[in-house]
Amino acid sequence: MMRFLVSADIHLGSPIQSVALRNPDLGDRLKRASRDTFAEIIDLAISEHVDALVLAGDIFDNDHPDLKSRAFLIAQLSRVSEAGVPAVLIRGNHDALLDHRAHGDLGPNIHLLHKGAPTVEIGDVAFHGLSFDAAHVAQSFLPDYPQPVPGKRNVGLMHTSLGGAPGHDPYAPCAERDLMAHGFDLWCLGHIHAPFERVDEPVLAVMPGIPQPRHFGERKGGTVTLVSLGEGTPEFERRAIGHLGFSECALDLSACSDQQEVLRSLRDALLSAQVPGRDMAVRLLVTSDRHGTDLVADLATEVLDSIDGVFLDKVRSTPPPRKLGAETDDLVRLMHDELVEDGFRQAAMQQLEELRLALPSEITDELDEDGLDVLLEEAIAEVSLTLHAGAAK
Numbered sequence: 001m002m003r004f005l006v007s008a009d010i011h012l013g014s015p016i017q018s019v020a021l022r023n024p025d026l027g028d029r030l031k032r033a034s035r036d037t038f039a040e041i042i043d044l045a046i047s048e049h050v051d052a053l054v055l056a057g058d059i060f061d062n063d064h065p066d067l068k069s070r071a072f073l074i075a076q077l078s079r080v081s082e083a084g085v086p087a088v089l090i091r092g093n094h095d096a097l098l099d100h101r102a103h104g105d106l107g108p109n110i111h112l113l114h115k116g117a118p119t120v121e122i123g124d125v126a127f128h129g130l131s132f133d134a135a136h137v138a139q140s141f142l143p144d145y146p147q148p149v150p151g152k153r154n155v156g157l158m159h160t161s162l163g164g165a166p167g168h169d170p171y172a173p174c175a176e177r178d179l180m181a182h183g184f185d186l187w188c189l190g191h192i193h194a195p196f197e198r199v200d201e202p203v204l205a206v207m208p209g210i211p212q213p214r215h216f217g218e219r220k221g222g223t224v225t226l227v228s229l230g231e232g233t234p235e236f237e238r239r240a241i242g243h244l245g246f247s248e249c250a251l252d253l254s255a256c257s258d259q260q261e262v263l264r265s266l267r268d269a270l271l272s273a274q275v276p277g278r279d280m281a282v283r284l285l286v287t288s289d290r291h292g293t294d295l296v297a298d299l300a301t302e303v304l305d306s307i308d309g310v311f312l313d314k315v316r317s318t319p320p321p322r323k324l325g326a327e328t329d330d331l332v333r334l335m336h337d338e339l340v341e342d343g344f345r346q347a348a349m350q351q352l353e354e355l356r357l358a359l360p361s362e363i364t365d366e367l368d369e370d371g372l373d374v375l376l377e378e379a380i381a382e383v384s385l386t387l388h389a390g391a392a393k
Contacts (some may be wrong), residue, residue: 001230002125005045007220008056008190011094013069015061019215019281019313022304026281026311030214032280033243035072040241041224042076045285046083048226052122053080056190056208057092057159074107081109086122088113092132092159102143111251112211113157119146125229126379129157132172140174144346148183152231156182159190179205186227186234194220196235212242216283216313219246244279246313253288254320262291266303273310281313293317297361305341339376348376359384 016030043052060069073153077087086109111120113129120127126149130141141158148154160172162179171191179187180200187205195209210221222242228235251269256262266284273282286296297315304310338344 001228002051002123002153004039004046004052004054004155004186004188004227004229005050006054006056006188006206006208006227007041007209007211007224008188009058009092009193010034010041010212011057011058011061011210012038012073013215013253016146016214022314023312026313029279030281031243032097032214034214035211036142036243038076040243041211042080044239044241045080045085046222050085050226052127053087054123054155054157054188055086055089056129056157056188058190059089063092070103077110078107078113079363081107082108085109086111088127088129088157089189090129090157090159091133092113093136095132110321115144119149120199121149121152124152125155126152127155132159135336137171137172139172140176140178141172142178142182153186154184155186155188156184157188157190161191162189162229176205179370186229189242190229193363194217195223195225195238197225199233202233204236206236208238210376212244213246216246216281221273240346244281244311245275246281246283247273248285249273250284250285251287252297252320253286253291256288256291262296263299263303266296266300267307268309270300270303270307274307279309281311283313284315286315286317286321288317289319290318290323294301315360339368 012034014031014034015028021027021029041053045277059073080087088111111127112131113120113127115133116126116130120128130144141160144155145158158172158174158179160168162172162174163174176198177200178199180203185203187203189207191266192207193210193213194207196207196296198205204227206225206227208225209223210218211224213219213221219331222240222245223238224235224241226239249269249272250267251265253262253265256265270282273280284296284300286293288296293315296317297312300315304312386391
């Protein structure tokens with residue numbers, strides 16, 4: 001029996017720009033959290049006495065990591081190596097062009113698999129992997145993978161979108177049935193940030209997910225996977241990890257008559273978001289016909305000064321349901337009708353694409369087609385809130 005700790009998509013050095021623009025303190029905390037989480041992964045590999053640490057790509061966020069990020073990686077991998085745990089890794093699409101040799105060898109017992117050296121044997125297990133050598137690969141890597149080594153258990157590392165996933169471009173796409181039929185006992189995958197497992201006996205494929213989520217869209221991450229490789233189908237166990245999580249909090253302020261009631265409601269909601277031993281970034285979903293997004297965000301920021309471990313990610317405010325018929329509601333109804341018009345949506349998508357091209361990649365993660373629907377609904381909610389607030393005066 002051999003046991004491995006499987007992780008991927010560390011994204012050391014990620015700029016965290018979309019979050020940092022809204023909340024610089026949260027942005028700084030996230031940058032620290034990514035490092036703290038990777039150190040925790042190393043701690044877990046050592047404390048669990050695993051036979052190998054497997055990292056399936058995107059360890060760095062880009063191919064030009066700063067010297068501090070690289071020094072941090074070397075220091076952490078040295079810790080696991082000195083504890084007698086070998087590390088096996090590949091490059092993903094984010095760190096595709098990263099040349100580890102340019103700054104010297106990664107260290108003893110640390111194996112970077114690539115086209116020139118795709119296989120390493122550790123005990124009775126042969127590990128096989130191919131690294132990205134370009135930022136985008138449109139074809140499957142699978143035909144170039146070595147065949148299983150006879151007499152060994154065989155483990156593959158691959159950075160891939162598999163058959164595709166919502167919000168992910170098709171990077172090194174690979175049909176799941178072809179992957180599972182290649183002859184390996186275990187596949188350790190990277191690229192998709194939400195964890196999942198696929199079992200086609202006797203083969204197991206593991207996507208461990210991003211260990212430290214960077215924004216609200218990655219809130220399903222925060223895990224690594226322990227895999228036991230013995231006779232029969234490999235067994236797996238997800239482990240929660242990550243020093244900062246993201247959560248939603250619905251808050252109805254429509255019955256609050258004054259600011260003091262709003263503050264009390266905000267404080268109760270934000271206190272309920274606390275998680276012992278873990279920081280939390282909260283997205284408030286507010287229902288109110290008098291309190292706009294900016295006001296609620298300002299008040300929440302004041303409240304959070306006295307609450308440890310909770311950060312404000314974003315506020316979304318919508319008015320409570322109303323009976324249609326008033327002039328203001330007629331206007332809102334017309335705006336909703338406009339959303340489904342082909343010409344309007346096409347123009348909106350064109351503007352969104354222009355924004356995606358102009359903004360840093362970290363921000364564009366939230367500007368896909370689903371993000372457009374959210375933005376439009378938020379805009380209509382703000383208009384409705386303003387109209388109703390004006391009508392109430």
